[in-house]
Amino acid sequence: MKKYNFNAGPSILPQSVIEQCISDIRDFRGNGLSVLEISHRAKYYEAVIEEAEANLRFLADIPDDYSIFFMGGGASTQFYLIPYNFMGSRAGYVDTGVWAHKAFQEAQRVGDAVLVATSEDKGYTYFPKGYEIPKGLDYLHITTNNTIYGTELHTDMDCPVPLVADMSSDILSRPMDISKYAMIYGGAQKNMGPAGAAFVIIRNDFMERGDKKLPKMMQYREHAANHSMYNTPPVFTIYAINEMLKWMRAEGGVREMYSRNKKKAALLYDEIDRNSKFRGVVEREDRSLMNITFVMAPGFEEQSDAFLSLCNEKGIVGVKGHRSVGGFRVSMYNALPIGHTEYLVDIMREFEKA
Numbered sequence: 373m374k375k376y377n378f379n380a381g382p383s384i385l386p387q388s389v390i391e392q393c394i395s396d397i398r399d400f401r402g403n404g405l406s407v408l409e410i411s412h413r414a415k416y417y418e419a420v421i422e423e424a425e426a427n428l429r430f431l432a433d434i435p436d437d438y439s440i441f442f443m444g445g446g447a448s449t450q451f452y453l454i455p456y457n458f459m460g461s462r463a464g465y466v467d468t469g470v471w472a473h474k475a476f477q478e479a480q481r482v483g484d485a486v487l488v489a490t491s492e493d494k495g496y497t498y499f500p501k502g503y504e505i506p507k508g509l510d511y512l513h514i515t516t517n518n519t520i521y522g523t524e525l526h527t528d529m530d531c532p533v534p535l536v537a538d539m540s541s542d543i544l545s546r547p548m549d550i551s552k553y554a555m556i557y558g559g560a561q562k563n564m565g566p567a568g569a570a571f572v573i574i575r576n577d578f579m580e581r582g583d584k585k586l587p588k589m590m591q592y593r594e595h596a597a598n599h600s601m602y603n604t605p606p607v608f609t610i611y612a613i614n615e616m617l618k619w620m621r622a623e624g625g626v627r628e629m630y631s632r633n634k635k636k637a638a639l640l641y642d643e644i645d646r647n648s649k650f651r652g653v654v655e656r657e658d659r660s661l662m663n664i665t666f667v668m669a670p671g672f673e674e675q676s677d678a679f680l681s682l683c684n685e686k687g688i689v690g691v692k693g694h695r696s697v698g699g700f701r702v703s704m705y706n707a708l709p710i711g712h713t714e715y716l717v718d719i720m721r722e723f724e725k726a
C-alpha cells in the first residue's frame with residue numbers, strides 16, 4: 373500500500389512524476405538510453421537543463437536580470453559559499469532556527485558575521501519583526517520557512533542591503549516578489565524534487581560582486597555561465613526537478629499551489645485548534661503553510677506514542693517532530709493532495725474520541 377507521506381524532506385512527489393521517472397529510467401525520451409546513463413553533454417540533456425531553468429523562471433516569475441542554476445551539495449554548501457563569495461567586511465544573519473543558525477555559524481568561520489535578530493528566546497516559535505538592519509552590511513541572510521519549527525515569513529520584506537534567502541522549504545509555495553531578493557537558494561528535496569541538487573536564483577549584478585580569487589567551483593558566475601554544467605551536474609535530480617516543475621505548470625502554477633496550500637494548512641490548523649488532545653506551538657501569524665508543528669495538549673502528554681502508533685497503523689508517515697524539538701510535524705508540500713490532509717484530520721478526530 374502506498375503510504376500517506378508527510379515527510380519533511382526528502383518528501384512527497386506527485387505519483388505522475390514518479391511514473392514519468394520510471395519510464396525515462398527505462399528509455400529517456402525515446403533515445404534508447406536510460407536517463408541514468410546519458411551524457412550530460414548530450415543535446416537532449418542540455419534541453420532538459422534549459423527547460424528546467426525556463427520552467428522555474430516562469431513559475432516563480434523570475435525577472436530577466438537573474439540567473440538560475442542547479443548545483444550539488446544541498447543547501448548546506450550554500451551556507452559557506454555565500455560568505456566566501458559576498459562577505460567583504462560584514463554580513464548580517466537572522467537566526468530563526470537550526471538551519472538559520474547553521475548558516476550563521478558557517479559565515480562566522482569565514483568572517484565578520486553579526487546576529488541581527490533571533491527568536492531563540494522563545495524556542496524559535498515566532499519570526500522576529502521590527503528589528504533594525506545595520507547599514508553597510510554586504511548582505512542580510514534570512515531563512516523564510518523554518519522547516520523544523522514550523523514558522524514562516526509570509527511576505528517579501530524590504531531590505532536596505534542585499535537580501536539573501538534560504539527558501540529550501542517554501543520556494544514555489546506562494547507567489548513571491550523575487551525582485552526584493554539579491555539571492556534565493558535551497559535544497560531541491562522539499563518542494564521542488566528529489567534530493568541531490570540545490571537551486572540558486574541570483575541577481576546578476578550581485579553575483580558579479582563575488583570574489584574572483586576563489587576556486588572556480590566556488591564561484592557563482594562559473595555555474596551561471598555554464599548553465600549548471602561547470603562540472604557534471606546531478607543529472608537525474610535536475611531531470612526529475614524539471615518533471616516536477618512541469619507538473620506544477622500543468623496544475624495551474626504557483627497561484628494554484630498557493631490556494632491549495634492555504635486550504636490544506638487551514639484544515640489542519642483548524643483541527644489542531646479544535647481538537648482537545650492537541651495544541652499548536654507557534655505564533656499564529658507566523659504559522660507555516662508547509663510544515664505544521666503541534667504537541668499533545670496539557671494532560672494528554674503521555675498519549676504521544678499512542679498517536680504515532682495510530683498514524684503508523686493507518687499508513688501515515690513523517691508526522692513525528694524533529695529530534696531537536698519533539699512533538700509532531702506534518703509537512704504538506706505542493707505535491708501533497710488535499711485528500712491526504714483530510715485523511716490525517718479524520719485520524720486526529722478518531723484519536724480524540726478513543
Ligand SMILES: *Cc1c(COP(=O)(O)O)cnc(C)c1O
Pocket residue numbers: 381445446447448449471515517518519538539540541558559560562
Ligand atoms: C533541509 C533544509 C536545509 C538543509 O538542506 P541540505 O540540502 O540537506 O543541505 C537548509 N535549510 C532549510 C530551510 C532546510 O529546510
